[in-house]
Amino acid sequence: MRIVVPIKDNSGLESEVCEHFGRARYFVFIDVEDGKVKGSEVIEVPFKEHEPGDLPAFIKEHGGEVVLAYGMGRRAIAYFNTMGIEAITGASGRVKDLVEALLKGALKVDPEWRSKGDFGRHEF
Template sequence: MRIAIPSKDDRGLESNIAMHFGRAPYYTYVDVDLEEKKILGVETIKVPFESHDPGNLPLFVKEHDGELVMAYGMGVRAQEFFNYMGIKVLTGVFGKVGDVVKALLEGKIYEIIEQDWKNKGDFEKSH
């Protein structure tokens, strides 16, 4: 499985997850084997646009073979775009990319519902 995670920086598994998926300067792609619970590879790609129209980021993720997007927060419309393209969405994650992927592989993350994500830290600063 190829996981796409919006990131603040270009440090691979040490990258910090961006609080606003739509304004992330990078996406870190992590290839994992869910059965073996292993990370197979990591690639960080700079988002090629600063502003975007609805659907641009799902297309960007699809072009890079993303199958799951793990993000801090995401609106319903954006989730619908991803789902339409066959990309699953898991929200409510924060911290370092590597820590979140490790938690997923260990079965510690399966469904997170974060109702108050818009009031957290960097999201407020970006709006």
């Protein structure tokens, strides 16, 4: 499985989740086998501005299967759904902690994330 997380900086597993999926400059791609992290890589978003669907396509091209994010626009979620990629929203904190919680079945997310920001904009 390949988990993808939008991050605030290029610190990989030690980075914090970027609050707005569409404004992240970096994504960390985490490879998981047999319930354990086997590796990770940080990839900078290759475009400064994007249209709806560009980031989901970028993630699909890099093998993403599950996206952990805090806030995400409805169209991005719809794109992921059509691509067969699971989008989990409301996740915040350090990437390493989130992935460990997800793998243990103990991930806690903020169900009220949508009311805490404007997640339909695409500006950086």
